[in-house]
Amino acid sequence: MLTVPHLDDLLARELERFQREHPRSRALAREAQQSLLAGVPMPWMIRWAGGFPVFAAEAEGARFRDVDGNEYVDFCLGDTAAMTGHSPEPTVRAVAEQARKGITLMLPSEDALWVGRELGRRFGLLRWQFALTATDANRFAIRLARELTGRPKILVFNWCYHGSVDETFATLDGEKVVARDGNVGPPVALAETTRVVEWNDGEALEAELAHGDVACVLTEPVLTNIGIVHPEPGFHDVLREATRRTGTLLIVDETHTLCAGPGGYTAEHGLEPDMLTIGKAIAGGIPAGAYGFSADVADRLEEVLPRDERADVGGIGGTVAANVLSLAAMRATLAEVLTDDAFTHMINLGERFEAGVAAVIERYDLPWHVTRLGCRVEYLFRPDRPRTGSQAAAAGNVELDRFIHLYALNRGILLTPFHSMALMSPATAAADVDLHSAVFSDAARELSG
Ligand SMILES: Cc1ncc(COP(=O)(O)O)c(C=O)c1O
Numbered sequence: 001m002l003t004v005p006h007l008d009d010l011l012a013r014e015l016e017r018f019q020r021e022h023p024r025s026r027a028l029a030r031e032a033q034q035s036l037l038a039g040v041p042m043p044w045m046i047r048w049a050g051g052f053p054v055f056a057a058e059a060e061g062a063r064f065r066d067v068d069g070n071e072y073v074d075f076c077l078g079d080t081a082a083m084t085g086h087s088p089e090p091t092v093r094a095v096a097e098q099a100r101k102g103i104t105l106m107l108p109s110e111d112a113l114w115v116g117r118e119l120g121r122r123f124g125l126l127r128w129q130f131a132l133t134a135t136d137a138n139r140f141a142i143r144l145a146r147e148l149t150g151r152p153k154i155l156v157f158n159w160c161y162h163g164s165v166d167e168t169f170a171t172l173d174g175e176k177v178v179a180r181d182g183n184v185g186p187p188v189a190l191a192e193t194t195r196v197v198e199w200n201d202g203e204a205l206e207a208e209l210a211h212g213d214v215a216c217v218l219t220e221p222v223l224t225n226i227g228i229v230h231p232e233p234g235f236h237d238v239l240r241e242a243t244r245r246t247g248t249l250l251i252v253d254e255t256h257t258l259c260a261g262p263g264g265y266t267a268e269h270g271l272e273p274d275m276l277t278i279g280k281a282i283a284g285g286i287p288a289g290a291y292g293f294s295a296d297v298a299d300r301l302e303e304v305l306p307r308d309e310r311a312d313v314g315g316i317g318g319t320v321a322a323n324v325l326s327l328a329a330m331r332a333t334l335a336e337v338l339t340d341d342a343f344t345h346m347i348n349l350g351e352r353f354e355a356g357v358a359a360v361i362e363r364y365d366l367p368w369h370v371t372r373l374g375c376r377v378e379y380l381f382r383p384d385r386p387r388t389g390s391q392a393a394a395a396g397n398v399e400l401d402r403f404i405h406l407y408a409l410n411r412g413i414l415l416t417p418f419h420s421m422a423l424m425s426p427a428t429a430a431a432d433v434d435l436h437s438a439v440f441s442d443a444a445r446e447l448s449g
Contacts, residue, residue: 002367002381004447007399014406018050021410024067025055043184048417049405059086061427064414073432075422076414080256083281083346083375084337085427091284094332095325104323111327115290118334122263123254125276125292130322134255134279135163137289138218140316141275142167145216145249148300152192155208155217155248157199159389161225162218162253163279170194172390198388199223200231202238209246216249216275221265224256227380227392227419228371236271249274249297258282259350259423260374262343268374284337286329342426346375349424349433353377356437364444375424400447407443408436 004010019026029052033039040046045053055067062085065071077083084091116128131137142154142165154167162168169183170190177191195214197204208214217239223229243250252273254264258281261268266276274297279289293301306314354377357370361379370379380386382395401420408415413436415422422436 002400002447004400007403007447010446011399011403011406014403014410015051017410018406021070022050022052022054022066022068026052028055028067029053049402049409054409054414061085061087062425062429062432070412072409072412072414073428073435074414075424075428075432075436076416077423077425078280078285079416080259080423081280082285083259083423083425084284084333085425086285088284088333088337088426090332090336091286091329094328095286098325098328101324103325104320106319107324108322109324109327111324111331112322115327115330115334118331119278119290119292122334123266123276123278123292124263125273126295127298128290128292129317130327131279131289131291132287132318132321132323132326133163133289134253134277135165135289136318136321137277137279137291138162138165138168138251138253141251141277141291142216142218143315144301145251145275147304148297149215149247149249151213151215151248153195153214154193155195155197155205155214157219157223157389158196159199159226159393160219160223162220162277163255165218167193168218170196172196172198198390199229200235200387202235202242205239206242209242209248212246214246214248216251217243218251218253220253220255221257221269221271222260222373223389223392224259224373224376224378224421225419226389227386227395228373228376228378228421229386229389229392230371230373232387236269240272243274251275251277254278255280256376257373258338259346259376261347262338262340265373281338282333283326283329284333286326288326288330290330337426343375345426346424346428349428349430350375350377352430353422353424353433353436356433357440360437360441360444363441364448366444366448376421377423378419378421380420403447404440404443407446408439411439411442413439 038046057065057067062074064074119128120126156168158172169180170177171180177196179186179190195208197208250273255278257265274294277291350372354370354372357379361368367383368381380395381397386392405415
């Protein structure tokens with residue numbers, strides 16, 4: 001671990017600069033105390049590095065401008081929801097056209113069929129349903145898994161994140177499953193709903209599944225919410241084999257790992273999930289989620305789901321889910337924005353970003369490392385790759401993280417909050433990446449000095 005005796009001074013200097021250069025954001029943040037709970041539209045926005053959030057004025061492509069006129073290169077990209085770049089033209093055009101012809105009807109549109117086919121082509125699952133968010137896609141997939149298996153629990157990997165899904169905010173305290181620190185109002189003790197094992201621990205996975213009470217494993221194919229923690233060779237085979245053998249459904253959440261390629265990690269690595277969930281970027285930032293089923297699971301579900309007057313109280317779907325606006329946005333985004341060529345560009349830039357960071361880490365001999373999944377890159381404050389979420393979490397350093405984020409913000413770069421992650425969009429340019437490398441190098445020099 002790098003110890004930086006002058007970190008407090010550096011942080012104070014950056015904080016002072018941030019506050020000086022963001023007077024309008026600061027005033028709005030103060031005013032927001034009157035109309036918004038805790039002064040923010042969403043609870044976690046209180047955690048932005050400057051003490052108050054930057055208020056956005058407008059965004060386009062890989063850039064945005066704040067209400068004080070500061071311009072930024074955006075590597076956060078809405079934590080993936082804007083991985084398409086902000087307001088991509090095909091999506092905006094489709095949304096404008098569709099909005100004039102209806103926004104939400106509780107009726108299907110032809111776009112739903114096209115999107116279902118396209119998701120099937122990309123991910124290899126045959127039948128699809130739509131939601132408004134990835135969180136909801138996960139909730140509904142879990143419910144369906146319980147219904148099919150008749151089992152009460154789910155299994156997740158320690159330090160996972162799948163949106164605000166109650167059952168997933170579980171962690172290990174020694175051998176015990178407990179709620180994640182900060183989990184607000186859990187409905188029941190998490191041990192009642194969830195089994196937890198460490199990522200890459202095939203033995204623990206087998207032992208937990210052997211209880212026979214797990215409906216599904218819900219996992220990202222690579223952990224991306226606690227740094228990027230890759231699977232070790234063979235881990236996905238163990239996971240697939242153990243879930244099949246125990247009659248447990250495997251749900252792969254590709255919401256972030258879509259960054260690996262047009263068909264996500266699943267297509268890149270030939271995974272065979274029973275269900276797949278996704279959201280965020282697939283509609284270019286318009287709220288949309290989707291979840292797909294293997295042929296076998298789809299057939300079984302069609303057998304058990306009620307088709308009579310009980311069909312609308314199943315706890316799945318919602319009035320505005322699968323609305324025609326989201327579907328028009330998904331169609332345009334998948335057809336014209338998140339194309340094979342776009343991914344080639346984005347992944348090349350991801351490699352460039354990774355190389356830039358690695359060179360700085362080497363130059364200043366920092367005990368850190370950089371890791372990448374497709375067009376997503378992350379630096380972590382430990383020398384080598386973690387094997388598990390717990391190891392990655394232990395490398396967290398709130399003060400250092402805050403400094404790097406503030407340092408970058410003050411020099412026109414937005415990183416994904418709460419970890420040091422960057423995402424490339426089709427609109428990101430090599431010069432944007434090189435700006436980050438230069439700023440990161442300056443930060444490293446100051447930290448080392
Ligand atoms: C892997 C994964 N799944 C699901 C979600 C939930 O997405 P949303 O908050 O858009 O519902 C997230 C959010 O960060 C995520 O990282």
